[in-house]
Amino acid sequence: MKEYTSLAQIRGALDEGLFTLPELTEHYLKRIEETRELNIFLETFEAEARERAESVQKKIAAGTAGKLAGMVVALKDNICYAGRKVSAASKILENFQSLFSATAVQRMLDEDVVFIGRVNCDEFAMGGSNENSSFGPVKNPLNPAYVPGGSSGGSAAAVAAGCCLAALGSDTGGSIRQPASFCGTVGLKPTYGRVSRHGLIAFASSFDQIGPITRSVSDAALILEVIAGKDEMDSTSASAPVTAYAGERDSAPMKIGYIEECIDNDALDPEVRKQHLTLIDELRGAGHTVEPVHLEELAYLVPAYYVLTTAEASSNLSRYDGIHYGYRSEAATDIDSTYVKSRSEAFGKEVKRRIMLGTFVLSSGYYDAYYAKGQKVRRILKEKTDALLEQYDLLLSPTTPHTAFKLGENTEDPIKMYLEDIFTVHANLAGIPAVSLPLFTHPENGLPFGAQFSAKAFNEKDLLSFAHNLMQRRALAKKEG
């Protein structure tokens, strides 16, 4: 089967009768089997996917199909789907079944999506390499010696490996954009509050957002259009109107600020820098205004991010206590040993590290020095970012300082691993939307890396229109070049 990179292409092929949706679904199921050794899927929903493919095919024929008919999607293992397992890639939730569906899932089902399976990720979405899964690491489909990134590593790998057209991931500090960069896909983190978190297993509630990982910007826009919007089940979801993100494209010239502290960062791979500078020239050539902007606070972002997210996580993960559901240690004899042993045995090392860190920063006597200060940094950054986005339509930085690294390369040094998030945590701290676009390939290892664009809160429309046009122009140039 020819490679399809957008739903529009697939719908065209379905309408032409080149293949049917059940056939397409079989193709993906086969592809999942072929790529087993990459450890992407924790579970496939074969029977359900086949059944839904049949019924959606009928709807397509009858002309009654929803917006996502023809789209086969994988779910990150931290998004609830009624009656199905969801484990956040943690032993503590192994075999746990959700009683309800996430709002994003339900909205996609209502538009006739086919969910094909549940994909691996870092445990409780904590990690940047997918090496923190209780069920083993995911390997990068482009080179299995490398990590796919994380925490939505399974989502990005599933899309890159052609196991599905799109995947849902979640992004707390880069967990959609960084694996998208490492696997050569599009990854969108929406504005905080744009997509309901109801049914997303919480890592850090004031940072988490569900978002799409896709091959094309148009699919990311289409999925966002479906899943975005106010939800009574999530009081932090925003009531700002949902515009047609996948509709009309505005190609007006943009004013873009590239963050100098990122482009000139010591940690940056020279090749990443070089290709970004080329991009800047290209953008100028296409009529956009591109200017350097400063984000002097950059060095404080990762520390503030880790203080605040671990604080929230330490509380969010208290419910996994071995009492009401999930893993309970067989060695437990009383209430305290149930907590201590169940949590010690079933949580992975990184999760425990973050629970301890978060517990510490919230402790009486340390709260002001850490949590309150972290909040202050966040507030200052938000003000600074809002001011920048008053002057500029978009901000540009690399998504990651370099391409994917090798499995095991960063596992010994958590601080080094945390610094991987240096360019991505900004959008989560400030609550703004950001997209990673698969624009580059590293000449040395042949691996992809992305450019990250962010915009004003709730301005996904301009962000995605720009991204779509940029990708189209690039594809055209490639063809011609």
Added chain:
Amino acid sequence: MIETRAEVLEKYQLVVGLEIHAQLITSSKAYSGAVNAYGDLPNANTCPLTLGHPGTLPRLNTAVVQHAVRLGLATNCSLTREMHFARKNYFYADLPKGYQITQDTTPICTEGHLTVKDADGNDKRIGITRIHIEEDAGKSIHDQDPFNTLVDLNRAGVPLLEIVSEPDIRSIEEAYNYLAEVRRLVRYLDICDGNMEEGSMRCDANVSVMLKGSKTLGNRCEVKNMNSLRNVQRAITYEMKRQIAIIEAGGTVEQQTRSFDAVNGTTFTLRGKEDAHDYRYFPEPDMQPLELSEEAVEKVKKAMPPLPRDLYKRYTEELGLSDYDAGILTESKPTALYYEEIIKYTENYKAAANKVIGEVKTYLNRTATRIEDFPVKPEKIAALIRLTDENKVSHSVASQQIFPLMPDNPDKDPEDLARENDLLQESDDNALEAMARKAVAAYPDKAEAYRKGNKGLLGLFMGEVMKLSDRKANPKMASDILKKILEE
């Protein structure tokens, strides 16, 4: 019991602050749609959020906010216009989320007060530091299974208001009166049933003692687990004596959390200061900050039921009732409402009060009936009052003979009941005069004695008239006629 001599107790000043938890009457829980009801089968009232399932998020029940505003207005508090919720983190088996959603730095109500009677019966103002919204935990049941603790999550997530007083309470009586006043208020406001035995209202007491005249508060102990007004008194009394005994023996009171043992009336240590929980409060990131608009407050204000203190004031100042009567009538809202209904139909406020406090209460007590279930409508009580006011029956006939018929004949007018039972007074001049003459004629010598000055004999003739009239003679008229005949 610790024995402490009265002269030793005299040296010390008791200082108490109370923290009251009131479970709110709402149809659903504080942050989810699960049913809020007492007494259902264990774990019947749960939902994924109650169970602490992954992916669930809290949704604030707006009725909780309205209840809090009601209580805030009734306790003279300032209302917080912008507030956020906080997480209070701790592990326990009946707390599935691992934290309670509460309010920490921005309680919805602050700086209020209530006026209650002190030990000498004088008015005393007790400050209210704060009232905040929180949720209850579930229940751990340790005594039903020999090997396991059972957990019932029906109560988990039930909305609570925590009402924290200033340490303004200076005697056991004040503590009792304050707690009783809060209970009466929440019942008047229809926000909590105030049932301490069932745990829908709970109270923790912060107790300390200091030498009289001292400006420095002593170390305090927090006493928990008192499930009645009386036990709160007992616990504070014991705790006061215990602390005094420690100080008298040259020791220092250790800051502790203690539990009350209702069986022997003592308190025992739960945990010391060094074991105090670190709840790691931080802003609840799953909920938006809450804004209390002027309109929302106005809406609550308009729907406020009458408060006992307003009714009390009106009864004593406008209706001329005694403090005692007004106190009893406003003790409970249903009683006050019943009285309010009666006085819509009669202006004899004092008689209406007497009827409620007398006949009605006696009937209710004897038959163990709640006033809400009393079959006689207030309107009929007013009609009964009218019957005596118009001299159609005597007070004693009204209360002893007509009233007892009314609960079984709730739809009948008291006058019809009196007529059917031949209880209406004889007020016919001619008939009364005939009877009076007959009575006087029966005792000529006594009539003579009366005329010679033994006026006390009038009673004898009255008795005779009553006998002749089958006790229905209008006593005032009969007495006037008798006097007239005897003076002839």
